[in-house]
Amino acid sequence: MTAPPRELEDLEAPVAPPAALSPRELARWAWRSLTSMRTALILLFLLAVAAVPGSIVPQRSVDPIKVTDFFRDDPGLARWFDRLHLFSVYSSPWFAAIYLLLFVSLVGCVVPRARLHWRASRATPPPAPRRLERLPAHVRWETAVAPDAVLAAASRELRGWRTAASSDGTSLAAEKGYLRETGNLLFHLSLLVVLVGIAVGSLVGFKGTVLVPVGEGFANTVTQYDDITPGSLYRTDRLPPFRLTLDRFTARWETAGPQRGAPREYRADVTYIPHPGAGSRTASISVNHPLDVGGARVFLVGNGYAPEVTVRDGTGAVVARGPVPFLPQDASMASSGVLKVADARPSSLGLQAVFLPTGVLDPRRGPVSAFPDAGNPELYLTAWRGDLGTDSGLAQSVYRLDTRRMTQVASARLVPGMSWRLPDGLGTVTFEGWRRWATFQVAQDPGKGATLAGAGGALVGLMASLFVRRRRVWVRALPGEGGRTVVEVAGLARGENQDASVQVDALVDRLSRSVPKHPLTAPRATGPAPTSDQE
Amino acid sequence: MAVDLSLAQASNNLVYSAMAVYTVALVAFAGEMAFGSRGRVARVQAEQGVPVEERVLVGAGAVSPEPPSAVAAVADEPAAAGGERWGRVGVSLTVLAAVLQLGAVVTRGLAVHRPPWGNMYEFTVAGTLLAVAGFLLVLRRNPVRYLGVFVVAPVLLALGLAVTVLYVDAAALVPALDSYWLVIHVTAVMLGAAIFAVGAAVTVLFLLKDAEERSGRTGVRAVDALLRRLPSAASLDRTAYRLHAFAFPIYTFAVMAGAVWAEYAWGRYWGWDPKETWAFITWVFYAGYLHARATAGWKGRTAAVIALLGFSCFLFNYYGVNFLLPGRHSYAK
Numbered sequence: 023m024t025a026p027p028r029e030l031e032d033l034e035a036p037v038a039p040p041a042a043l044s045p046r047e048l049a050r051w052a053w054r055s056l057t058s059m060r061t062a063l064i065l066l067f068l069l070a071v072a073a074v075p076g077s078i079v080p081q082r083s084v085d086p087i088k089v090t091d092f093f094r095d096d097p098g099l100a101r102w103f104d105r106l107h108l109f110s111v112y113s114s115p116w117f118a119a120i121y122l123l124l125f126v127s128l129v130g131c132v133v134p135r136a137r138l139h140w141r142a143s144r145a146t147p148p149p150a151p152r153r154l155e156r157l158p159a160h161v162r163w164e165t166a167v168a169p170d171a172v173l174a175a176a177s178r179e180l181r182g183w184r185t186a187a188s189s190d191g192t193s194l195a196a197e198k199g200y201l202r203e204t205g206n207l208l209f210h211l212s213l214l215v216v217l218v219g220i221a222v223g224s225l226v227g228f229k230g231t232v233l234v235p236v237g238e239g240f241a242n243t244v245t246q247y248d249d250i251t252p253g254s255l256y257r258t259d260r261l262p263p264f265r266l267t268l269d270r271f272t273a274r275w276e277t278a279g280p281q282r283g284a285p286r287e288y289r290a291d292v293t294y295i296p297h298p299g300a301g302s303r304t305a306s307i308s309v310n311h312p313l314d315v316g317g318a319r320v321f322l323v324g325n326g327y328a329p330e331v332t333v334r335d336g337t338g339a340v341v342a343r344g345p346v347p348f349l350p351q352d353a354s355m356a357s358s359g360v361l362k363v364a365d366a367r368p369s370s371l372g373l374q375a376v377f378l379p380t381g382v383l384d385p386r387r388g389p390v391s392a393f394p395d396a397g398n399p400e401l402y403l404t405a406w407r408g409d410l411g412t413d414s415g416l417a418q419s420v421y422r423l424d425t426r427r428m429t430q431v432a433s434a435r436l437v438p439g440m441s442w443r444l445p446d447g448l449g450t451v452t453f454e455g456w457r458r459w460a461t462f463q464v465a466q467d468p469g470k471g472a473t474l475a476g477a478g479g480a481l482v483g484l485m486a487s488l489f490v491r492r493r494r495v496w497v498r499a500l501p502g503e504g505g506r507t508v509v510e511v512a513g514l515a516r517g518e519n520q521d522a523s524v525q526v527d528a529l530v531d532r533l534s535r536s537v538p539k540h541p542l543t544a545p546r547a548t549g550p551a552p553t554s555d556q557e
Numbered sequence: 558m559a560v561d562l563s564l565a566q567a568s569n570n571l572v573y574s575a576m577a578v579y580t581v582a583l584v585a586f587a588g589e590m591a592f593g594s595r596g597r598v599a600r601v602q603a604e605q606g607v608p609v610e611e612r613v614l615v616g617a618g619a620v621s622p623e624p625p626s627a628v629a630a631v632a633d634e635p636a637a638a639g640g641e642r643w644g645r646v647g648v649s650l651t652v653l654a655a656v657l658q659l660g661a662v663v664t665r666g667l668a669v670h671r672p673p674w675g676n677m678y679e680f681t682v683a684g685t686l687l688a689v690a691g692f693l694l695v696l697r698r699n700p701v702r703y704l705g706v707f708v709v710a711p712v713l714l715a716l717g718l719a720v721t722v723l724y725v726d727a728a729a730l731v732p733a734l735d736s737y738w739l740v741i742h743v744t745a746v747m748l749g750a751a752i753f754a755v756g757a758a759v760t761v762l763f764l765l766k767d768a769e770e771r772s773g774r775t776g777v778r779a780v781d782a783l784l785r786r787l788p789s790a791a792s793l794d795r796t797a798y799r800l801h802a803f804a805f806p807i808y809t810f811a812v813m814a815g816a817v818w819a820e821y822a823w824g825r826y827w828g829w830d831p832k833e834t835w836a837f838i839t840w841v842f843y844a845g846y847l848h849a850r851a852t853a854g855w856k857g858r859t860a861a862v863i864a865l866l867g868f869s870c871f872l873f874n875y876y877g878v879n880f881l882l883p884g885r886h887s888y889a890k
């Protein structure tokens with residue numbers, strides 16, 4: 023059968039290394055190999071497989087604490103994993119190598135295709151092959167209408183197609199569905215845009231988290247953050263200069279039924295000043311509803327309790343006062359925290375504490391929290407005296423008490439308003455009450471727009487590329503016996519899983535109204551058993 | 558708003574009823590496979606000596622402008638007795654079961670005052686309904702009743718897992734899931750997955766049929782008889798491709814919508830959480846499948862295997878990741 027026109031497919035010529043390897047030829051061969059469909063496929067699978075370990079081995083970017091635990095539990099293996107970048111797969115050189123190669127291959131593949139497509143979409147459809155009956159879809163009939171009139175009628179019926187009459191005027195070529203290839207190119211190029219967007223975001227983006235107790239606030243400067251991950255090219259002086267105060271935090275949980283205790287609403291009501299000199303505004307930030315301010319986004323990512331504790335030392339001086347953020351330990355918001363009072367007299371004090379929002383005494387497990395809301399708040403305290411280790415110069419967690427050089431003094435259970443006198447004249451601890459706190463993540467991602475646009479483009483391109491059908495049809499009208507005209511209509515579909523018979527059918531259907539078959543003949547298909555698809 | 562417990566109970570009962578009817582439907586479909594005469598499609602092929610889709614084409618080309626196409630001819634043929642009837646009973650029962658299941662989804666939604674796909678149990682019930690609906694829709698215009706067993710059996714299996722392992726009582730959602738992006742994202746995942754699932758079933762049949770055609774076997778074992786009833790491997794391959802090509806953009810959109818949701822809920826659109834990672838892997842495999850179909854030497858069997866790998870990744874992401882790999886997507890519980 024007639025070979026389908028192969029302009030695009032020619033790019034897929036099999037590659038074999040040339041026998042005599044001049045550097046130039048070698049380079050050409052390497053480039054052709056890299057940009058072949060087969061290589062693209064293999065790189066795609068490599069990419070998929072390379073993504074797997076990152077879902078099994080803990081990742082620094084996802085859960086740094088797990089990575090630390092891994093190092094503690096199995097230092098030997100951890101060191102090897104670390105050498106292979108297994109704790110940061112998605113920013114590892116080998117992962118980058120795969121996707122960069124893939125995208126080089128993509129560019130090398132798409133650019134020549136785009137050039138060909140540009141040319142093809144401006145060229146006229148190729149003239150009819152000599153033997154139309156060898157095409158997959160083909161119909162022939164005879165009519166009394168003259169050849170010219172047949173072609174004129176066909177040309178009317180082919181509105182919306184790109185058509186061209188042959189030089190001898192006996193046939194008409196038509197093509198449509200260029201959008202298919204356009205879609206394919208748009209899809210692949212959009213993937214590139216997505217990649218660029220991601221790269222921009224990770225280079226000049228910024229992400230930080232900050233914990234704010236109710237009633238307090240923070241100014242958007244680097245020093246105020248508890249945790250900050252700027253992109254490698256981020257300039258911290260570009261932080262939008264807003265200030266924000268947490269006025270109220272509302273938390274609601276399911277109070278009955280099997281889901282009792284499941285969170286139902288977290289909402290932070292804030293007052294903020296977008297930039298110095300601007301008026302203050304109020305807003306609600308909740309999960310799924312971030313606040314946009316000065317090119318940054320403020321997300322609510324966590325919350326908890328901060329018991330308010332006042333500590334007086336042995337001299338009666340107030341040495342600590344205010345809310346102390348505790349970290350929730352379980353779904354019932356039992357929270358733990360520590361209070362370090364280095365300048366208490368006669369001795370430095372350390373308090374280890376557990377806050378139970380709804381404290382109950384479990385016969386087996388002891389004091390536990392029965393519900394996440396603060397129904398019956400209780401504070402369990404253990405006091406230590408001695409060297410807090412805060413002078414050692416080493417960074418210390420504010421949530422952990424280093425008791426190696428301390429001695430335990432006493433323990434107590436407090437409810438709000440209650441004071442506890444420490445033994446040995448060490449002072450008193452008063453549990454004044456509690457507040458909630460919220461953690462906010464502030465993120466700035468200048469690449470986000472590009473990523474989103476790329477994603478949209480990719481989706482549109484993909485749909486065009488999968489759903490638009492590309493077809494060519496030809497109509498030939500030649501004088502036949504007895505003054506009749508022999509009309510032939512044939513079609514060819516291009517690309518994956520395509521078929522032109524529907525178009526040919528439809529065209530024949532419409533054409534045979536203006537070019538009725540001669541009473542003595544009927545349209546009939548000829549030629550070999552077609553091999554194209556059914557619709 | 559409080560959960561309506563009696564509606565929730567009604568929903569559970571409807572799920573069980575649907576499962577009972579599916580079971581009978583499955584028996585009926587299996588009955589057609591076992592006792593039926595050869596499928597009409599296969600029979601036409603045998604009579605004509607050409608694969609049916611080629612006949613259709615010749616027909617379509619030849620008889621225009623008054624085209625009684627071969628498709629119509631095949632469909633209009635008076636139904637043979639016996640096995641045919643089994644098959645039609647199977648379809649009717651499947652429709653009935655799907656209606657019951659739709660009732661279950663609707664009552665669950667009314668009970669919890671939100672779209673009823675907020676946890677794995679609800680997702681499975683709604684998603685399998687989509688797969689069945691997709692199958693029934695395709696069946697209206699294409700002779701694909703042979704797929705009945707291969708759609709209903711996995712659906713029953715998934716529903717069985719849903720009511721035993723995955724079941725959760727009707728309840729409202731945690732704040733992170735309380736978003737209209739949930740509706741968009743999860744609906745798209747469900748739709749894509751349902752079509753991928755049917756595509757995977759057809760792909761398995763393609764591999765079996767292809768093996769038969771290659772071996773040229775004409776045995777008398779039950780399997781051979783069963784295989785003979787299927788359309789040609791080429792036609793199965795094409796059907797599988799169409800399903801995948803239809804599902805892929807939907808799944809692509811689903812992943813994108815998930816990223817948008819993640820951005821609103823967690824402050825980043827992509828964080829390589831295990832769930833996200835496996836969605837990515839699944840997507841890449843299906844992209845590989847579409848590529849393979851356009852690559853010399855990778856068409857046919859190789860591409861089919863890639864598609865099945867893609868679906869395995871999806872299943873792993875759904876069942877495996879939720880239970881084995883901890884992550885932020887607390888959807889599992």
Ligand code: HEM
Pocket residue numbers: 056057058059060062066124125127128129131132205206209210213484487488517518843844845847848851
């Ligand atoms: C980032 C990696 C890539 C992804 C995710 C990807 C994905 C896809 C998908 C989903 C399709 C099917 C939809 C369509 O027909 O447009 C496709 C088609 C295609 N891709 Fe890619 N691709 C990638 C890279 C490449 C590369 C590197 C090449 C060149 C070597 C390439 C060449 C092609 C071609 C020629 C088609 C059209 C096949 C046809 O005619 O049906 N792609 N790609």
